[in-house]
Amino acid sequence: MLSKELNKMFGKAEVHVEIPFIKAKEMIDYAEQCRKYGQKRLKCFCLTPVNYEFVCAEYGYRDTKENYTILLVDFYKKLIPTGADLQLHVHLAQFPELLIKEEIESKIKDAYNFFITNLGLKPTEIIFGWYKYTDEAKKCAEELGLKIVEQKAHIYDKWLGEKHERTSQK
Numbered sequence: 001m002l003s004k005e006l007n008k009m010f011g012k013a014e015v016h017v018e019i020p021f022i023k024a025k026e027m028i029d030y031a032e033q034c035r036k037y038g039q040k041r042l043k044c045f046c047l048t049p050v051n052y053e054f055v056c057a058e059y060g061y062r063d064t065k066e067n068y069t070i071l072l073v074d075f076y077k078k079l080i081p082t083g084a085d086l087q088l089h090v091h092l093a094q095f096p097e098l099l100i101k102e103e104i105e106s107k108i109k110d111a112y113n114f115f116i117t118n119l120g121l122k123p124t125e126i127i128f129g130w131y132k133y134t135d136e137a138k139k140c141a142e143e144l145g146l147k148i149v150e151q152k153a154h155i156y157d158k159w160l161g162e163k164h165e166r167t168s169q170k
């Protein structure tokens with residue numbers, strides 16, 4: 001794994017979007033900044049409602065899946081006009097080889113269809129959470145025309161607008 005410092009240095013043009021229920025404003029502001037000053041088009045790897053349970057466990061999200069879905073659609077519709085390239089981010093599991101094939105396939109397909117149906121976007125790339133996936137996941141992604149992006153420098157929306165960065169250096 002790259003350190004946070006290296007990711008921040010080299011990964012500015014790729015964001016993993018995981019917590020729009022906390023960092024919506026920061027993310028939109030960042031995307032606007034990138035459009036104005038960035039050298040490359042900003043790429044956002046976005047969670048979808050298939051990871052509702054993940055965000056509840058990982059980030060303490062506490063609302064219904066229905067409301068989470070509405071929130072994501074609303075947020076991504078605001079992110080699209082910034083010119084950012086929205087692609088898929090799907091967390092399968094820490095040990096995806098223990099999942100049954102159907103669960104793996106439905107997560108990938110549902111994420112893909114969420115983009116098509118709700119955003120009118122056809123995703124072409126996917127990053128799996130923790131970069132963990134199986135041969136079945138690979139096959140399913142390929143059938144949908146999704147290129148699997150392997151580990152590379154990136155930042156997280158949760159790093160945007162961090163105040164402690166400045167205060168800790170005083």
Ligand SMILES: [Zn+2]
Pocket residue numbers: 016018089091129130
């Ligand atoms: Zn992730």
